[in-house]
Amino acid sequence: MGIREKYRDKYRVKIGFVPTRRETFSETAFRLDKAAETKKKVEERLTAMQVDYVNIDFLNEEGLLYRSRDAEKVAEYLNQQKVDAIFIAHVNFGCEEAVARLASMVRKPVLLWAVRDDAPEPEGYRFRDAQCGVFASSKVLSRFDIPFTYLTNCYTEDVKFENGIRNFLAAAGVAKAFNAPRIGQISVRPAAFWSVKCNEAELLERFGVEVMPITLVEMQKRYQDILQKKGTDFEEELDHIMSKVKAECVGREALESICAMKLAVFNWAEEENLRAAATQCWAPFTDISGIAPCYLMGDSTDDGFPIACENDIHGALTAIMALGANGASEPPFFADLTGRHPTDDNAELLWHCGVFPPGLANEKGVTIGCHQGKGYKGAGQFELKQGDITLLRFDSLKGDYKLLFGEGKTTQGPYSKGTYVWAKFNDWPAWERKFVCGPYIHHCTGVYGSYAHVFQEAVKYLKGVEPDPVYPAQEALNERWK
Known part of the structure; x- marks a missing residue:
């Protein structure tokens, strides 16, 4: 018959999905359309996996974190939504200072990931440099003494993406269960x-x-x-x-x-x-x-x-x-x-x-x-x-x-x-x-x-x-x- 719903609810993990991009952008670097495309793909995957999550669409037209001064707004919102963990997704290079400040204010388990970069264009342009940005964010998170889980750089379609999300949900579930019970x-x-x-x-x-x-x-x-x-x-x-x-x-x-x-x-x-x-x-x-x-x-x-x-x-x-x-x-x-x-x-x-x-x-x-x-x-x-x-x-x-x-x-x-x-x-x-x-x-x-x-x-x-x-x-x- 299974575990009763009222008890199962106590162990459900709600994620705050925080996609981040670099503040500067152009047609040849850190393109906004590429960032938006990745955000959409991640949300489609989370929905298909039946993950309980909230995004940060309230923040701006893009629903992306790219300014340090916005970290307070996002932290306040995620706390109001009673999230149990944060999924920080580098949709391009991202904003390392905003990421670290946000995580330090929310103090919940953090999943850190960057979408795998596309090959350079024939003209040599690169539109994301997402992996590069995750190296920066990981260092700053460590400086803030914020523990985090790392999901290997991959495409959203990869099996390892879904496995990584599910493994993180399980680890965050343990942390939630042990949080002042x-x-x-x-x-x-x-x-x-x-x-x-x-x-x-x-x-x-x-x-x-x-x-x-x-x-x-x-x-x-x-x-x-x-x-x-x-x-x-x-x-x-x-x-x-x-x-x-x-x-x-x-x-x-x-x-x-x-x-x-x-x-x-x-x-x-x-x-x-x-x-x-x-x-x-x-x-x-x-x-x-x-x-x-x-x-x-x-x-x-x-x-x-x-x-x-x-x-x-x-x-x-x-x-x-x-x-x-x-x-x-x-x-x-x-x-x-x-x-x-x-x-x-x-x-x-x-x-x-x-x-x-x-x-x-x-x-x-x-x-x-x-x-x-x-x-x-x-x-x-x-x-x-x-x-x-x-x-x-x-x-x-x-x-x-x-x-x-x-x-x-x-x-x-x-x-x-x-x-x-x-x-x-x-x-x-x-x-x-x-x-x-x-x-x-x-x-x-x-x-x-x-x-x-x-x-x-x-x-x-x-x-x-x-x-x-x-x-x-x-x-x-x-x-x-x-």
Whole structure:
């Protein structure tokens, strides 16, 4: 059924398209008709790609930036339009001072590109020199300490143009997701889980992350009120939950409890404008609801609101980064690195008690069953589908924040209780060592698709976060941006 539209909207990236030309022009250099032609082609491509963008046609008859003093007007307009990123396109040499001043005022991810120049005319005239101008703009952006993404000099018709735009949208999506998000915290971490401790004050001071707590007592009141009233929205939500399920062995009462608690969490999240949450998910949660929270957590993630286990705030933040990378086209899954494959030294079991999103299940479908440990009702029982995956983990130690990421592929392996998938990597012992020796724990987030290059690029917009790639190697990641 896919992620709900109201959550998908939070991850849409809106671009401010800013074509720039040189202020001087003539019939033999920096011709205006050539600049206008390129602007039109870019806008046609963006429209065909269904990119959400605004241009700067308000500024002048051409809709081009070519004077430094206009940077303030454009910045004010783009901020009013609430753009999430800027696409600066050199349609000829451009205006480096205006470009840098604009980017410094908007302070959003920047995509820098120049159209590939045509061959000189038989008489020797050149009408653009766009590539030459992008060298100038890149230097001035660096002087202003403005991070930017570079799209290789190419024609608008080239495949690399579309790929570059889409890759940038994904990187900008990660930056948007991590831009001062509000994360819910339901109760406290389990006493035995020291590994999930985080510095809430530091997250706020350095990244603008706001952690909004709620007690289990408060959540219980919300849950009981919904369960008692069972209004129209309750029946609709229960139908929505069951539409994803092939089988259940927990009974009507437990299913209604799952539905009521999910609605209680969603209502609270909407009131507080939360992006994701982390929860106490052990016995105290069952004490207030009579169910294991696992399945409702996975179903919430499936709808676009991730809930991480064991009050892992860093895990919740990692999940929204994953949603930023794929534009909330598919949910991430929150996994334990659980154990090595019995016959494949480079494969690992990605598992959790029952919290994987049902929308990622393989063709065997989804069963709502019982928690394998205590037997509490309300845990998913299914295996995930096959495909390429990217694993990532945002974490810290002593004030140093890192984002680990790398790619692998799911594989076959023995059956396991709970929700699980086996995954194969290029060199699992190297991955294992990275997790053990870095500032990481056994939790990670998986997302289907190959996004290592996206996270590598996105980190430059997450000031204070260091990239920690595992696989592919840096050179291979760079190739994807060429």
